[in-house]
Amino acid sequence: MIKLKKRIFRIAILCVFIIISFVGNVFAGPAGILVADEVNFRSSPSTSESESYVIGLLYKDDIVQILTHIDPFSVNGFYRVSVERCNNSSLIGREGWVAKQYLYIPRPE
Numbered sequence: 001m002i003k004l005k006k007r008i009f010r011i012a013i014l015c016v017f018i019i020i021s022f023v024g025n026v027f028a029g030p031a032g033i034l035v036a037d038e039v040n041f042r043s044s045p046s047t048s049e050s051e052s053y054v055i056g057l058l059y060k061d062d063i064v065q066i067l068t069h070i071d072p073f074s075v076n077g078f079y080r081v082s083v084e085r086c087n088n089s090s091l092i093g094r095e096g097w098v099a100k101q102y103l104y105i106p107r108p109e
Contacts, residue, residue, distance in 0.1 A: 067080045083096075
């Protein structure tokens with residue numbers, strides 16, 4: 001009986017982790033507005049060319065949605081984002097990483 005309870009508990013924990021990993025991608029954080037003239041939109045949270053490549057360029061006043069379920073939303077100084085509005089229409093809806101110093105995130109009033 002105890003072994004069965006332990007097994008059920010392990011399965012329940014595994015299910016919770018699986019659900020969190022999928023749901024975390026659904027819940028978006030706040031919107032961000034690019035404040036630099038030109039920003040690299042990267043494949044991963046790094047500026048190292050061996051670890052990350054530039055997907056495209058984002059420009060001042062482009063809007064991104066912060067995508068993460070952890071706080072404080074950043075990894076290695078980058079935000080994982082989805083492009084919401086930008087001059088380069090091929091990037092709209094794409095997911096990638098932007099250095100957080102180039103984003104302004106309005107706070108709710």
